[in-house]
Amino acid sequence: MRGPNLRKLNTNHLPRHPIIHSPSSTTQHFTNQIQRLPPLTYYTPPHTQSTQPSISKSLNTDQTHTHFGFHPLIHSPVAMAKPVSIEVWNPNGKYRVVSTKPMPGTRWINLLVQQDCRVEICTEKKTILSVEDIIALIGNKCDGVIGQLTEDWGDTLFSALAKAGGKAFSNMAVGYNNVDVDAATKYGVAVGNTPGVLTETTAELAASLSLAASRRIVEADEFMRAGLYDGWLPHLFVGNLLKGQTVGVIGAGRIGSAYARMMIEGFKMNLIYYDLYQATRLEKFVTAYGQFLKASGEQPVTWKRASSMDEVLQVADVISLHPILDKTTYHLINKERLSKMKKEAILINCSRGPVVDEEALVEHLKHNPMFRVGLDVFEDEPYMKPGLADMKNAIVVPHIASASKWTREGMATLAALNVVGKIKGFPTWSNPNAVDPFLDENSSPPPACPSIVNAKALGLPVSKL
Ligand code: DGY
16 A cells, blocks of 8 residues: 655654744744754644755655644744644645544555645644644645544634635545535635445444344443353343344435445345435335345335335334434434334434434433434534433444445545645546545546535536546
């Protein structure tokens, strides 16, 4: 994976110690003066390349990590923001691209470097960066940023990015409810996301949670580890058989449909789904699979497109939520809707936390011990509502639905290509769900931005490839 052009910065030759700042620091002070501070924290203006003439001379492909940083005092309007540590690749690159987090794989860095980008990766040991941190990272010259779904990309950040000359931002996520796209459009900043690479991985996690909940795997695991198992018992951790039951899908888009297929094909469940759009391909698949089963002398599977969401809630034994989060889907699952579900139903949420009223869910779990839930996302992430962690009938995992190596590396690649594509003036890809050409490690990606959500609003051209 590591390409020959991928270079990390060797700072062995650099002064080992950064600037000591005082509120009276000036740009000149900042750019020229370097003094002692603890190791691995460097304060230097990484995007002011003229101040680092010696860096490029010492580039060495064998070099590994070096932490590098700059002081935001000079580069941002946030007067007393703390320094943010970064790591730099290809310091003499023409375009400055910042990633607010280290991301999996190296291909994304390689691709940026090949396109003449100086890549700066924030290595700050802080899970969620504040707006101030990100303003500090943007500094006064930044061509594009790759950010994370935990960050608040609103007017303040897009204004800072535009002021620094930035043209592009990409979330390393398919969801972008953390991004104010209108604000980005107002500042002429393209917003990218990463569809097409998460589908199967996310669906697999939803399927895993469905299985774990139906067979009470987490409870049973805890029981074993607690040394409580003293022999087989007829009633020990009895759960639900999936075969022949009905899986309900709310939002049968890419991920919802992939999940449905897994549950139907894997466990021979029947399907009921609710979506504003007809899931034609999914319906055809279930019909064909049903015919195949029948021809093999087995009970065929069936499908139904429900006329209302409530119908799904009433009929299904396992229900998985796959809507996007917007004001129409906020608390889509509330107290009233929970009460419509079967007492032994299983509810899975790998979409966004606020789609479920989590307080109402905790109450429902308390009063319905056979009702089970598998949650990857939470209303106030990273927190859980009081009581949820105590519920034996809840399985909770920390927003890992897209966390397979292939997917996360692919997301990083797509996010990087969105940013560099826009910087280079490439058109947008015509089908953001068909991104395989961008993910093939053995060939160069097409000269296009894989997915820009405000492409139309910005009047960006569409690739003819
Ligand atoms: C996304 O991409 O929106 C996912 O939630 C990340 O796992």
